[in-house]
Amino acid sequence: MPTLPDRLSRSARPPVRPAHTLPALLLLLLCLTAGTVASAAAPAGGGTLPVRWSVPEPRLTGERLERPLLHRSDSLTLSRAALDAARRGSLEGLRPQLSALYRRVEARTPRDVRFTAVGGQWQAQARTGWQVDREASERALLNVLRAGDNGAAWPLTVKLQAPARSVAWAQRQQMTLLATGTSGFAGSPSFRVQNIRVGASRVHGVWVEPGAELNFNALIGPVSAARGFAPGYVISGGSLSVEDGGGLCQVSTTVFRAAFRAGLPITERHAHSYQVGYYGQPGVDAAVYAPSKNLRWRNDTPGPLLVQAQWDLTGERLMVHLFGQDDGRRVSISAPAVRDARPAPEPTFLPDAALKPGEAKRIDMPSAGAQVRVTRQVKLPGGQVRRDEVNSRYRAWGGVFAVPPGDERLN
DSSP states (O other): OOOHHHHHHHHHSOOOOOGGGHHHHHHHHHHHHHHHHHHHHSTBTBEEEEEEEEEEOOEEETTEEEOOEEEEEEEEEEOHHHHHHHHTTOOGGGHHHHHHHHHHHHTOOOEEEEEEEETTEEEEEEEOEEEEOHHHHHHHHHHHHHHTOTTOOEEOOEEEEOOSSOHHHHHHHTEEEEEEEEEEOTTOOHHHHHHHHHHHHHHTTEEEOTTOEEEHHHHHOOOOGGGTOOEEEEEETTEEEEEETTTHHHHHHHHHHHHHHTTOOEEEOOOOSSOOGGGOSTTOOOOOBTTTBOOEEEOOSSSOEEEEEEEETTTTEEEEEEEEEOOSOEEEEOOOEEEEEEOOOOOEEEEOTTSOTTOOEEEEOOBOEEEEEEEEEEEOTTSOEEEEEEEEEEOOBOOEEEEOTTOGGGO
């Protein structure tokens, strides 16, 4: 016979439910649990409040001006004490977090218009600066916190700071692509590619005002490892040394080609002592070596010119684009006229203490000697015709190999 406790325990047991009612009970438990977790993370008891803002960012595609919206977000951390104070109308407890948020938003500063190739045409885009309207934004914050809506976000009010040269300004200026200079650097050693990228970045985004002159060496500035340039071989006076900046002439040559094709007056240009294989067509290269050799050209168009550099590491090509106001000038450039051609001699061997016996490293490629003339004709809008010549004298060059000291080829 069962004992009394056993009978009581049996009578206290709930009746057996049909199996199909269990999922409903589980669903109820899950809902209750989910509600508890959501409440713990919601602003009602402190937590993280989403912050969102949307601003227009104009762009010019062809002649069409558009103003698509940029949508951005951040977050604000709320303690329970700061939240309670905010609901009483005081944001002082949140002031450090608010100041940090404002700094993040306002780190975006204005930037003048730039051009990007999109879908086969050039698209002009600038960057507006952002300034938080603190009064309007904090008024909206108090409203959100007082409402206690767990799904709400704080709508930040952001004022725009237009750059000096905005997209609308570019439209009024009727800015367009005037010319592009190109060159290839396939086969360049890594130090040369590095210097091409650093040098190109120094001229990228530069504006040249009407009547002003582009001074290449001044734009590049001191050439040193501290400023990003890598050391490479330099041949001077029959000896081999290592200097920072080898490859900068690739940049100056490409900048020269853009200005030459745009019909701009070239005020200083130097040919290389010998033809450089990287540059392809002879007669349109530009050697620089501060302070004795520089590249300079003048903007004689009606408006400012924008210089943009673009380097393609996969295709191993460098491009320099010039954007400005098309005044109707038309430019024609002759094919190189070559005379007094001379074959390349035997290579030169120079010592390099870093090489081991039996090693050899090609430093420079051979090239034929020649005199080259390139003629340009510029028809200006008023009917004037300007003709000029670019003359280059290249000596025959056998190229250079670096070999270890004591190598028999040095003799």
